[in-house]
Amino acid sequence: MGEIEIRDIVESDYEEWLRLFELYLVFYEKSLPTEIKEATFKRALDPSVDMWSSLAIHPETKKPIGLVNYLRHMSTWSVTDQLYLNDLYVEEGQRLKHVGRNLIEYVYAKGDAMGAPNVYWCTDMTNHRAQLLYTKVGWYSGKVIYKRPPGSY
C-alpha cells in the first residue's frame, strides 16, 4: 500500500462516513438512531463546534477505509484544552497496515496545532487488538471508568 492520506471530512463524505461509523457500531454490537448519526456528522463539520472527524483514504481506490472522531474540552488541571478521541475504526480488510496508527497520530498533530496536545481515549479491557496499537502510540494511564448507571436518568 502506498501513502495513506488522512484528512478532515467534507460534506460530500456523509455516505462513506456513515458506512464506516455503522461498521464501528456493529463492532460494538450497538445501533444509533439516524438523527444522532446525522447530528454527529453535522457537528463534526460545524466550525463553531469543537468536534471533528477525519478519514483515512486508500491510496489507490481513494475510498475512505478508516475513521476517527474526536472532541475538545477544558480541564481543571491545565489551562490548555484536551482532546478526547471518541471513536476509531479501520475497515477489516485494511487492518495491520498502520491505518489506525496514522489516524491517532493525525489527531496528535491536530491537537498540537490547536494548542490542545493532551489527547486521551479509552477502550474495553478485552479489546486486545486495539491495545496492541495503543501500547505503541499511547501511555497506559491505569484509570478505570465509572458511569452513572444506565436507566437511572
Ligand SMILES: CC(C)(COP(=O)(O)OP(=O)(O)OC[C@H]1O[C@@H](n2cnc3c(N)ncnc32)[C@H](O)[C@@H]1OP(=O)(O)O)[C@@H](O)C(=O)NCCC(=O)NCCS
Ligand atoms: C483497533 C484498530 C483501529 C487498529 O487499526 P489498525 O489499522 O489495524 O492498526 P495499526 O495497523 O495502525 O496498528 C496495529 C499495531 O498493533 C500491532 N499488532 C497488531 N496485532 C498484533 C499481534 N497479534 N501481535 C503483535 N502486534 C500486533 C501491529 O504490529 C501494529 O503496530 P506497529 O504500528 O508498530 O506495526 C482496528 O483493529 C479496528 O478498527 N478495530 C475495530 C474497532 C476498534 O476496536 N476500535 C477501537 C475502539 S477503542
